[in-house]
Amino acid sequence: MAPSISSKRIRNISVSRPIIYGNIAEKVSEKNPLPPSSPSDHTHTWKVFLADPLGNDLSQYIKKVVFKLHDTYVNSSRSIESPPFEVHETGWGEFEIVIKIYFQNDCGEKNITLYHHLKLHPYPTHADIQRAGGDEEAALRIAAAENVSGHVESIQYDELVFNEPTERMFKLLTQKPGSLLPYKSDKTPFTKVAEREELDRIDKAMEEINKLVEQRQIEFKKLEEERKKIVQL
Amino acid sequence: MDSNDYNKLLKDINPDWSYKETKYLFDLAKRYDLRWAVIIDSYEYVPDEDEIKVKKEDEDKVDDKEKSKDDEKKETKTYTPRTVEDLKDQLYKVSSKLLNSKQDDGVVKDVALIKALDSFDKNKEIERKKYLNRLLHRAPTEIAEEESLVIEARKFELAAKKMLMERAQLLQLLDSPQSSAPIHQFLTSSGLTQLYNTLMTVDKSKKRKTEAPVAPQLGPNAIPYTQQLAKQQAAQQQAQAHKQQQQGGSAANSHHNDKKSQKQQHQQQQKPQSEILKLLQSRLTPEEMEVYGIKFHEEKVQAGVYLRSQKIVTFKPAVQSKVVEILNELGISMRLTMPTGAVCSKFDKLMHRIASLVDLKKQTDKIEAEVTLMKRQKGLL
Numbered sequence: 001m002a003p004s005i006s007s008k009r010i011r012n013i014s015v016s017r018p019i020i021y022g023n024i025a026e027k028v029s030e031k032n033p034l035p036p037s038s039p040s041d042h043t044h045t046w047k048v049f050l051a052d053p054l055g056n057d058l059s060q061y062i063k064k065v066v067f068k069l070h071d072t073y074v075n076s077s078r079s080i081e082s083p084p085f086e087v088h089e090t091g092w093g094e095f096e097i098v099i100k101i102y103f104q105n106d107c108g109e110k111n112i113t114l115y116h117h118l119k120l121h122p123y124p125t126h127a128d129i130q131r132a133g134g135d136e137e138a139a140l141r142i143a144a145a146e147n148v149s150g151h152v153e154s155i156q157y158d159e160l161v162f163n164e165p166t167e168r169m170f171k172l173l174t175q176k177p178g179s180l181l182p183y184k185s186d187k188t189p190f191t192k193v194a195e196r197e198e199l200d201r202i203d204k205a206m207e208e209i210n211k212l213v214e215q216r217q218i219e220f221k222k223l224e225e226e227r228k229k230i231v232q233l
Numbered sequence: 234m235d236s237n238d239y240n241k242l243l244k245d246i247n248p249d250w251s252y253k254e255t256k257y258l259f260d261l262a263k264r265y266d267l268r269w270a271v272i273i274d275s276y277e278y279v280p281d282e283d284e285i286k287v288k289k290e291d292e293d294k295v296d297d298k299e300k301s302k303d304d305e306k307k308e309t310k311t312y313t314p315r316t317v318e319d320l321k322d323q324l325y326k327v328s329s330k331l332l333n334s335k336q337d338d339g340v341v342k343d344v345a346l347i348k349a350l351d352s353f354d355k356n357k358e359i360e361r362k363k364y365l366n367r368l369l370h371r372a373p374t375e376i377a378e379e380e381s382l383v384i385e386a387r388k389f390e391l392a393a394k395k396m397l398m399e400r401a402q403l404l405q406l407l408d409s410p411q412s413s414a415p416i417h418q419f420l421t422s423s424g425l426t427q428l429y430n431t432l433m434t435v436d437k438s439k440k441r442k443t444e445a446p447v448a449p450q451l452g453p454n455a456i457p458y459t460q461q462l463a464k465q466q467a468a469q470q471q472a473q474a475h476k477q478q479q480q481g482g483s484a485a486n487s488h489h490n491d492k493k494s495q496k497q498q499h500q501q502q503q504k505p506q507s508e509i510l511k512l513l514q515s516r517l518t519p520e521e522m523e524v525y526g527i528k529f530h531e532e533k534v535q536a537g538v539y540l541r542s543q544k545i546v547t548f549k550p551a552v553q554s555k556v557v558e559i560l561n562e563l564g565i566s567m568r569l570t571m572p573t574g575a576v577c578s579k580f581d582k583l584m585h586r587i588a589s590l591v592d593l594k595k596q597t598d599k600i601e602a603e604v605t606l607m608k609r610q611k612g613l614l
Contacts, residue, residue: 109538
């Protein structure tokens with residue numbers, strides 16, 4: 001082992017770690033009763049969280065996570081200092097939650113901020129909009145009706161990229177190989193397959209754009225020549 | 234040689250000189266061993282009467298009355314005033330002509346001596362002596378003034394030289410941009426300072442011949458200026474070698490264009506690299522890198538943490554809206570579902586491509602408008 005781990009940064013290197021964050025919400029019902037302390041006009045129970053897609057322990061490199069809820073909540077700034085980094089609450093409205101991630105002290109990294117819109121109601125899908133005939137509100141209602149279980153999820157995949165990590169941070173990050181996504185998985189929608197799909201989509205789009213660009217370039221050249229001819233006239 | 238010969242050959246050197254006088258001069262020179270100081274002191278040639286007559290004939294063309302007075306003076310046997318230069322002149326010229334004309338003897342002509350004798354110029358001699366005289370009689374203030382002027386002149390020279398050198402360097406730099414190394418790292422303020430620092434260190438390590446102007450030491454210990462400079466340079470070079478050794482240990486990681494210094498610094502940089510990095514370089518395979526999420530970058534990246542989705546590329550609002558429109562048409566949203574490294578870079582490229590498409594469209598529209606306008610103008614003609 002190295003005699004002393006300095007806080008020097010390792011150049012030309014970046015380490016990335018996947019995370020998922022978001023919320024899941026459930027409508028209050030018989031199966032899901034409101035906890036006694038919450039006011040009766042709350043229609044949903046929800047939890048907002050920050051986790052690792054593979055279920056690894058994030059506290060390796062994360063010291064604490066601060067979830068800032070809407071001001072109407074008591075103690076709107078919820079600081080979670082041990083895993084699981086999540087906040088369980090009830091409510092009736094959707095708002096933006098600010099998630100601040102603080103890293104371990106000797107890592108020499110500043111905190112970073114994420115924003116997440118709390119989703120309680122299901123978004124209408126294409127089919128719903130079509131059925132509603134383009135009417136948004138109607139579509140929403142249809143979607144809500146479709147969502148029988150009342151379970152709504154809004155989870156985002158993202159990656160934390162550490163550029164030039166300090167040696168200490170590097171050690172922490174690499175104690176466990178946590179970056180590889182599962183190829184296929186039933187537990188989480190964030191798999192390699194999904195990544196592949198996205199790449200393919202982008203590739204297709206790229207092709208189309210390239211075609212368009214070529215067309216435009218030909219047009220442009222034609223117009224240029226025309227212009228030259230006219231100028232010479 | 235008698236007077237006839239003299240009159241034939243040597244008279245035309247200087248008509249002022251008679252044979253007798255010349256002989257007298259030569260005698261004196263021989264006696265006093267060419268020591269001019271003594272010769273001029275004891276030079277008391279008194280012209281004879283016949284010479285006066287000759288002189289009189291020469292001067293007849295001038296005013297008679299005046300000449301009669303001169304005649305009287307000469308008759309009273311005063312010696313003709315001869316300066317050292319006159320004597321030297323006559324002696325050298327006569328000797329040179331004599332030596333030149335001694336062909337029948339078969340003696341090898343001493344060409345060098347003849348040349349030396351010939352090169353005596355009376356007027357120049359007079360000038361030189363005048364100048365020396367002035368020099369020796371300078372007031373001390375003048376001396377000081379002269380010295381300071383000399384020093385300043387030297388300073389100017391050095392400055393001019395330095396400027397030329399720097400200009401040459403700058404031109405070199407401008408002429409060969411050599412932007413082979415990526416410059417992203419230098420776009421930030423920290424990157425800029427780092428660039429500046431590396432350039433400064435490289436600059437210092439170059440051998441600089443800074444010649445400080447030295448006051449000319451006039452005195453018993455005065456050494457020639459060039460020697461002094463040489464001493465200075467030797468001392469400087471030593472100091473710089475010393476410096477370089479010290480700097481070797483703390484060389485900065487530079488992307489400097491100078492290949493030599495790059496090599497040097499590369500070698501030096503390998504020392505301060507951390508253990509971890511060494512481990513990494515030796516052991517990691519691409520899969521392992523992926524597993525750990527480690528990525529090597531060629532260029533310097535900015536230190537810090539960020540969220541991948543927060544760093545997708547954006548453009549000016551006008552362009553951005555169009556780009557978003559196009560994206561939606563293509564069926565991709567701005568928010569990526571899986572913002573991994575590969576996806577993000579591809580997405581970046583796509584965005585750039587779309588931006589260029591938008592730009593192209595703008596240009597074609599412009600040209601189209603121009604063409605229709607011109608057509609209309611010419612069409613109406």
